[in-house]
Amino acid sequence: MLFIVGLGLGDEKDITLRGLEAVKKCKTVYIEAYTSLLSFGLSSNGLSTLEKLYGKSITLADREMVEEKADDILSEARGSDVAFLVVGDPFGATTHTDLVVRANKIGVDVKVVHNASVMNAVGVCGLQLYRYGETVSIPFFTETWRPDSFYEKIQRNRTLGLHTLCLLDIRVKEPSLESLCRGRKQYEPPRYMTINTCIEQLLEVEQTRAESGTVHGFILSSSGHFKCSFGGGGSYSEDTDCVGFARLGSEDQRIVAGTLRELQMIDFGTPLHCLVIVGKTHPVEEEMLDFYKLKGGTLEQIENRSA
Amino acid sequence: MLFIVGLGLGDEKDITLRGLEAVKKCKTVYIEAYTSLLSFGLSSNGLSTLEKLYGKSITLADREMVEEKADDILSEARGSDVAFLVVGDPFGATTHTDLVVRANKIGVDVKVVHNASVMNAVGVCGLQLYRYGETVSIPFFTETWRPDSFYEKIQRNRTLGLHTLCLLDIRVKEPSLESLCRGRKQYEPPRYMTINTCIEQLLEVEQTRAESGTVHGFILSSSGHFKCSFGGGGSYSEDTDCVGFARLGSEDQRIVAGTLRELQMIDFGTPLHCLVIVGKTHPVEEEMLDFYKLKGGTLEQIENRSA
Known part of the structure; x- marks a missing residue:
């Protein structure tokens, strides 16, 4: 299962209980790097606030990586639970439609956890x-x-x-x-x-x-x-x-x-x-x-x- | 302080950590009844799921009550922390602008906790x-x-x-x-x-x-x-x-x-x-x-x- 989890707009406290629950049960956790580095005050080696909250390590995924490694991420999600974290709402100003389309095509289940967006x-x-x-x-x-x-x-x-x-x-x-x-x-x-x-x-x-x-x-x-x-x-x-x-x-x-x-x-x-x-x-x-x-x-x- | 907290769209799990934290420290908690009864599967005497989660009792506030008792709610918020829970985002499809305007006018601080809306x-x-x-x-x-x-x-x-x-x-x-x-x-x-x-x-x-x-x-x-x-x-x-x-x-x-x-x-x-x-x-x-x-x-x- 691929969970696409909106993180909201402020900081690590803006995740929903449903989102946190999903992240906690996932084997692998990615975070999109497009805006998150900034909004969440993270540096490229400083995901620690989120990692501490979730109790697991997080991989920073920039657009290039998502495009190039989408197949890897999705085949991982076929066998285990994978979370993809997105600042704001998953379908807000920047979208992750392409990843969802690919997942649907190869039969990987997708669950979306909504949150606030701009x-x-x-x-x-x-x-x-x-x-x-x-x-x-x-x-x-x-x-x-x-x-x-x-x-x-x-x-x-x-x-x-x-x-x-x-x-x-x-x-x-x-x-x-x-x-x-x-x-x-x-x-x-x-x-x-x-x-x-x-x-x-x-x-x-x-x-x-x-x-x-x-x-x-x-x-x-x-x-x-x-x-x-x-x-x-x-x-x-x-x-x-x-x-x-x-x-x-x-x-x-x-x-x-x-x-x-x-x-x-x-x-x-x-x-x-x-x-x-x-x-x-x-x-x-x-x-x-x-x-x-x-x-x-x-x-x-x-x-x-x-x- | 008056906290206006968005509950999101699904159920009690869609509150954010920030929202939950705010509710937990409030002395009084109201929930708008306009759509919440339905979306959160509550009956008028069945707020228990939310009450259990928050560890405090919740007062159901319909539109009439908000209009008639706004002054009471706000004077309460002047001396202590009061939460007003709203399904979706506080400024989504239905709005609570009037309550905020009144609060601003009499100098009561308002904090908004955003969430997903339709x-x-x-x-x-x-x-x-x-x-x-x-x-x-x-x-x-x-x-x-x-x-x-x-x-x-x-x-x-x-x-x-x-x-x-x-x-x-x-x-x-x-x-x-x-x-x-x-x-x-x-x-x-x-x-x-x-x-x-x-x-x-x-x-x-x-x-x-x-x-x-x-x-x-x-x-x-x-x-x-x-x-x-x-x-x-x-x-x-x-x-x-x-x-x-x-x-x-x-x-x-x-x-x-x-x-x-x-x-x-x-x-x-x-x-x-x-x-x-x-x-x-x-x-x-x-x-x-x-x-x-x-x-x-x-x-x-x-x-x-x-x-």
């Missing part, structure tokens, strides 16, 4: 989860690669009055350009997008689109959607209300509501970060957001306060 | 969570009240290729019509919408809209959205692919993928149910859905198999 925990800011539109991913821009398909999605959500969850890029174990040229495996240091970088990119794209002078609209029909262009009015601006989240679900989480311009001034501290662009709000949503708003003070004061 | 656990079927559009609620139709605003939302999601999570109506502690007339409090027995009823209502609305001959589309602009009407092509039909979930996150959960017509034939068993209307799928999503599809057999066989 996708539902953002509800804590008071914006109702059923008032969110499509989630967008904000990728790190490079000199030559500045994909901005998120723009239309945000625009669509805002037009419909819906909130938008922006998931910020994580780059872990990216092969360095040099190593690609030399055919040797060397990796870039891990990078986690901050809310500041995200906002910078969002505003750059808005600026570019505004300068091009047309804003796209959509005619939605059931047979597809057809773009039409008309002038004026962008998707969002410096003054658009947002909520920034750092280390959501952890003891030291930070949640601040404010305009894009205000949030850009704030140092949210260590990753992971995410951002919600606020749509049309109801009074109860407003009341909750209010508690997360920076009260009084100029931008300079805000900057000092959060430094 | 909103992220539906990811288990393989449809990517970031490919969902706005969530819709399907209310029980009555003779005179047949609100169908969900129709446009589903249509918009489908036009954009997005999946739609349909949350099905729950009626708990609804005052009976008779009691309203007599001014005495008497309640209807609890009702939980089944996938079958949901599909019946969805198809009824589709039928009505099709007969009226026009289907609305939307021009989305950043300054609002403008309806325009054109003929043909509905939002969904009997042949639209969907996924039905019953008791999601429980040991005996049931997940079946199929067309609306196929799923309508199936007895999913006891509540809670929810339904996902599938949008445009990627190959990996297809592969996962495939495992939940009814394989081979006529509708009669499907009906027998699931009976």
Whole structure:
């Protein structure tokens, strides 16, 4: 049996009793390394907190390993109980669908133990989860690669009055350009997008689109959607209300509501970060957001306060 | 301190270690009764499994009580630790925003312990969570009240290729019509919408809209959205692919993928149910859905198999 166990968002205490029970009875325990190193404050040789809690050793599995050794992991799971630990919910922002598909194909039973993910925990800011539109991913821009398909999605959500969850890029174990040229495996240091970088990119794209002078609209029909262009009015601006989240679900989480311009001034501290662009709000949503708003003070004061 | 603790979706084992720790140190423990009675297999005098696990007595708090006695609960939380237990995640499908707002206003500290909710656990079927559009609620139709605003939302999601999570109506502690007339409090027995009823209502609305001959589309602009009407092509039909979930996150959960017509034939068993209307799928999503599809057999066989 393969147990895919969500660890939740904070630390080792966020596993469920069901999850812990499963891990304890497994012969082998893997943990996905994509975000876990960070969220759980682990270093590559420092799994000890979890290992102590579970009473067994844990193998760190990066994406490469999961892809290359999936067959080994699965054949192990055919004969004994194997746990695969995942930060958040197993089917949250990053997914492990491929492993499940492979398991199903060769007849290995899979049990999923759910937990909180960013996708539902953002509800804590008071914006109702059923008032969110499509989630967008904000990728790190490079000199030559500045994909901005998120723009239309945000625009669509805002037009419909819906909130938008922006998931910020994580780059872990990216092969360095040099190593690609030399055919040797060397990796870039891990990078986690901050809310500041995200906002910078969002505003750059808005600026570019505004300068091009047309804003796209959509005619939605059931047979597809057809773009039409008309002038004026962008998707969002410096003054658009947002909520920034750092280390959501952890003891030291930070949640601040404010305009894009205000949030850009704030140092949210260590990753992971995410951002919600606020749509049309109801009074109860407003009341909750209010508690997360920076009260009084100029931008300079805000900057000092959060430094 | 007021702890709002998510219990997750299955049973008493789905609480997190952090949540259990919080409950154990609280002087008073409340549990919201809206869905918990059902999901956790509790009867109104049968909280014993949870009480045994926590080592303390639990007070069942229905919506009325939370509204009427919120001040008492909060003043208690000012002097000691109070836990308020919620099925799923505290800010999932049903929200407790109002209690938090009140607590914030009078300066009572609130700590939230997150957990899985339906909103992220539906990811288990393989449809990517970031490919969902706005969530819709399907209310029980009555003779005179047949609100169908969900129709446009589903249509918009489908036009954009997005999946739609349909949350099905729950009626708990609804005052009976008779009691309203007599001014005495008497309640209807609890009702939980089944996938079958949901599909019946969805198809009824589709039928009505099709007969009226026009289907609305939307021009989305950043300054609002403008309806325009054109003929043909509905939002969904009997042949639209969907996924039905019953008791999601429980040991005996049931997940079946199929067309609306196929799923309508199936007895999913006891509540809670929810339904996902599938949008445009990627190959990996297809592969996962495939495992939940009814394989081979006529509708009669499907009906027998699931009976």
